[in-house]
Amino acid sequence: MTAPNDHPVATFQAEHCLILSVLDAIDREADLLDHGKTIDPDFWHSACRFLVEYCHGWHESREEDLLIRPVERVFGPLHALKEVREDHERFERMIQTPCDSADAGDAVETAARAHELAGQFRSHIHQEQAVLFPLAREHVNAEELRDALALVGEGPAARRAHELEDLARTVIRSVRA
Numbered sequence: 039m040t041a042p043n044d045h046p047v048a049t050f051q052a053e054h055c056l057i058l059s060v061l062d063a064i065d066r067e068a069d070l071l072d073h074g075k076t077i078d079p080d081f082w083h084s085a086c087r088f089l090v091e092y093c094h095g096w097h098e099s100r101e102e103d104l105l106i107r108p109v110e111r112v113f114g115p116l117h118a119l120k121e122v123r124e125d126h127e128r129f130e131r132m133i134q135t136p137c138d139s140a141d142a143g144d145a146v147e148t149a150a151r152a153h154e155l156a157g158q159f160r161s162h163i164h165q166e167q168a169v170l171f172p173l174a175r176e177h178v179n180a181e182e183l184r185d186a187l188a189l190v191g192e193g194p195a196a197r198r199a200h201e202l203e204d205l206a207r208t209v210i211r212s213v214r215a
Contacts, residue, residue: 045175046183050105053097054163060088060206061156063213064136068152070213071145078212079140082148085209086137092202093159094133096195098126101166104186105174112177118169125162132158 064085071077106119132155139148174183190196 045180046187047105047171047174047178049187050097050101051167051171054167056203056206057089057093057097058160058163059210060085061159063210064152065156066213068136068149068156071149071152075145077140077143077145077148081209081212082137082140084205084212086134088202088206088209089129089133089155089159092199092206094126094130096199096202100187100190101170102126104183104190105170105178108178108183109170109173113173118165122162122166122170125158125165129155129159129162 067075067078067081067085102123106122110116110119132151136148136152136155139151
């Protein structure tokens with residue numbers, strides 16, 4: 039068996055770390071709104087853009103193609119993976135709500151939607167790390183996954199993902215400033 043950090047599933051874990059850092063920044067910014075800070079539309083648009091384009095457009099689609107489907111080829115449909123898919127669909131709808139509230143100038147609603155989104159997203163990530171990743175480590179061929187990640191890691195989509203990772207770091211720094 040491959041050591042945990044040597045398995046290509048570690049790529050997805052690293053992406054989760056970045057996503058969790060952005061969720062922490064979203065929570066911190068929402069906390070500031072709860073304490074009277076004025077809405078910063080640039081922050082909310084950048085944070086929502088990262089979540090839509092990186093989490094949904096890049097990360098989740100690769101999880102589906104490279105982890106969930108191969109695990110299901112081994113086990114068939116699993117309830118836990120059905121929940122992961124349902125979360126992905128629900129988050130697609132939820133991600134924009136803090137930004138919409140910020141655009142409407144409603145700090146209270148922005149903070150509430152942001153806290154809700156961040157909390158549910160964190161729970162989802164913990165579920166993936168507890169269920170999907172161990173199954174993938176055990177039952178998805180590491181070399182095939184490494185090769186698939188290398189193929190996906192080339193081209194315009196990968197360059198876009200790197201730009202979005204830079205955007206995430208900007209979002210994280212903006213709350214610390």
